[in-house]
Amino acid sequence: MTPSASSSTGPVIEAHSIVKKFGGAIAVDDVSIEVYPGEIHAVVGENGAGKSTLMRVLAGVHQQDSGSVIVDGVKLEGGAKESIDLGVSLVHQELSLVPEMTVAENILLGSAPTTLGFTNFSEMKNIARSALEEIGVSVDLDERISRLSVALRQFVEIARAVARKPKVLILDEPTATLTPAETDYLLEMLQRLAGRGMAIVYISHRIPEVFRICHNVTILRDGKRVSVTAVAESTPEGVVDQMVGRELKKDLGSHRDATPSDVVLKAEGIRAPSVDDVDLEVRAGEIVGLGGLVGAGRTEIVRAIIGADARKSGRVTITVDGKTRIISSYQSAIRAGVGYIPEERRVDGLALTMTVAENINLPNRKELSTAGFQQIKKIRTFAQRLAEQVGLRPPEIKREAGQYSGGNQQKIVIAKWLGRRPAVMVLDEPTRGVDVGAKAEIHRLIKELADQGTAVLIVSSDLPELLELSDTIHVVRDGKIQGSIGHQDATEKAVMSLASGEKLVGA
Numbered sequence: 001m002t003p004s005a006s007s008s009t010g011p012v013i014e015a016h017s018i019v020k021k022f023g024g025a026i027a028v029d030d031v032s033i034e035v036y037p038g039e040i041h042a043v044v045g046e047n048g049a050g051k052s053t054l055m056r057v058l059a060g061v062h063q064q065d066s067g068s069v070i071v072d073g074v075k076l077e078g079g080a081k082e083s084i085d086l087g088v089s090l091v092h093q094e095l096s097l098v099p100e101m102t103v104a105e106n107i108l109l110g111s112a113p114t115t116l117g118f119t120n121f122s123e124m125k126n127i128a129r130s131a132l133e134e135i136g137v138s139v140d141l142d143e144r145i146s147r148l149s150v151a152l153r154q155f156v157e158i159a160r161a162v163a164r165k166p167k168v169l170i171l172d173e174p175t176a177t178l179t180p181a182e183t184d185y186l187l188e189m190l191q192r193l194a195g196r197g198m199a200i201v202y203i204s205h206r207i208p209e210v211f212r213i214c215h216n217v218t219i220l221r222d223g224k225r226v227s228v229t230a231v232a233e234s235t236p237e238g239v240v241d242q243m244v245g246r247e248l249k250k251d252l253g254s255h256r257d258a259t260p261s262d263v264v265l266k267a268e269g270i271r272a273p274s275v276d277d278v279d280l281e282v283r284a285g286e287i288v289g290l291g292g293l294v295g296a297g298r299t300e301i302v303r304a305i306i307g308a309d310a311r312k313s314g315r316v317t318i319t320v321d322g323k324t325r326i327i328s329s330y331q332s333a334i335r336a337g338v339g340y341i342p343e344e345r346r347v348d349g350l351a352l353t354m355t356v357a358e359n360i361n362l363p364n365r366k367e368l369s370t371a372g373f374q375q376i377k378k379i380r381t382f383a384q385r386l387a388e389q390v391g392l393r394p395p396e397i398k399r400e401a402g403q404y405s406g407g408n409q410q411k412i413v414i415a416k417w418l419g420r421r422p423a424v425m426v427l428d429e430p431t432r433g434v435d436v437g438a439k440a441e442i443h444r445l446i447k448e449l450a451d452q453g454t455a456v457l458i459v460s461s462d463l464p465e466l467l468e469l470s471d472t473i474h475v476v477r478d479g480k481i482q483g484s485i486g487h488q489d490a491t492e493k494a495v496m497s498l499a500s501g502e503k504l505v506g507a
């Protein structure tokens with residue numbers, strides 16, 4: 001694939017020697033980038049490398065400390081509004097839609113057309129409709145965002161950026177929440193948009209995507225640009241090595257031999273909205289995976305099991321040391337020893353204004369409130385060790401969680417539970433948005449938890465991850481377990497064919 005970017009026209013966006021500091025820390029350190037019309041330009045790097053910060057500078061969300069951004073020959077003076085007007089649209093790493101508002105309202109958020117100061121609803125719907133058409137996604141304009149799947153929300157988010165008719169479209173990890181099929185769709189859509197001359201800046205931790213659609217790749221490490229090359233002249237291994245600045249250990253990533261013992265978690269006849277008569281068991285020392293497509297009901301199943309959402313019927317018990325407790329609410333699940341890492345971590349899993357140490361110690365807040373000096377010191381050491389184990393960068397436990405990059409925030413939530421050996425650990429998409437090195441580390445920690453006797457229930461759309469970790473995989477479709485596969489027989493094809501309900505060729 002060669003860049004369709006023609007050398008006869010200049011770059012549509014160029015940033016020169018951007019420096020952005022937060023307090024004393026340099027997030028982006030003298031980085032330049034230029035992107036041409038029709039080009040898809042990847043920006044990759046480990047968690048905390050500075051990708052999102054650089055994009056926020058390009059989109060005028062952050063003001064750089066030095067350096068300049070030029071869009072179509074015009075130098076940006078500052079502010080997101082000016083940047084949008086000049087044709088730069090950013091799809092943020094975290095979903096930023098308003099759940100209580102409709103699809104149309106969200107697409108036009110902040111830029112709704114007005115007639116004499118009143119919002120012009122029919123005009124608004126037209127713009128929203130044509131933006132959705134442009135990206136080829138069909139969704140009811142009057143539907144509330146809260147009722148849409150995560151994947152659809154992601155597409156609405158993109159429609160919102162496209163509605164502004166950008167010359168430069170920046171997407172910060174848009175595929176993190178998507179299934180392989182949805183990802184394919186998105187990648188093809190981006191190629192179409194680029195084919196029409198849009199410049200696209202594409203951030204992803206998934207290197208194969210970069211090699212599929214991007215023309216050039218900028219690699220960041222510790223806030224600095226380590227290289228910019230044509231994708232056609234690079235290899236995936238080379239890119240990863242430059243991202244991490246060392247050779248990645250390749251001995252990680254195999255399935256471990258489990259020796260499960262007694263049943264700890266037992267769910268029978270679970271019914272809830274999007275959950276249809278689910279039975280499952282997890283033994284001490286066992287990792288049970290829930291596979292399936294996004295929207296299949298996996299999150300709903302685990303939430304109903306641990307009482308985070310109400311059930312219509314069914315019974316859940318947790319047995320520890322011969323003592324069986326009935327789980328009737330989330331509170332009772334926590335008391336019985338359940339640790340839960342939710343899918344929507346930023347909403348449910350992390351207190352952004354609290355420090356890393358406070359977040360890591362949230363599960364034993366009670367002990368903390370009565371802790372003496374010695375104990376506090378111990379707790380700090382504990383948090384520090386965990387932060388280092390999950391590869392938090394930088395591992396500064398006194399920093400506010402909100403000051404960390406997206407992937408690092410995930411590591412904080414993981415650290416919170418991994419250190420305390422819960423009887424049951426429930427993880428929903430535990431490594432979404434986490435970089436390659438940290439992902440391997442988190443996998444190791446999850447296996448270690450199981451080896452220490454925790455019953456682990458995991459939801460993952462990342463098939464290699466699901467296959468590597470799970471001793472048994474239950475495949476979910478339409479809120480029901482369609483079939484179960486033991487580790488020996490688990491292949492990507494076997495899972496996908498049950499997940500989609502179609503016999504895949506050769507499966």
Ligand SMILES: Nc1ncnc2c1ncn2[C@@H]1O[C@H](COP(=O)(O)OP(=O)(O)OP(=O)(O)O)[C@@H](O)[C@H]1O
Pocket residue numbers: 022026027045046047048049050051052053054093393394402403404405406407408433435
């Ligand atoms: N608002 C902020 N306040 C303080 N520091 C910040 C803030 N935003 C980002 N940082 C710091 O800037 C650095 C770069 O973060 P950034 O979010 O750009 O990383 P990233 O490459 O997007 O990572 P990820 O892959 O995890 O999304 C990190 O060290 C981060 O802690």
Ligand SMILES: [Mg+2]
Pocket residue numbers: 051052053093172405406407
């Ligand atoms: Mg980021």
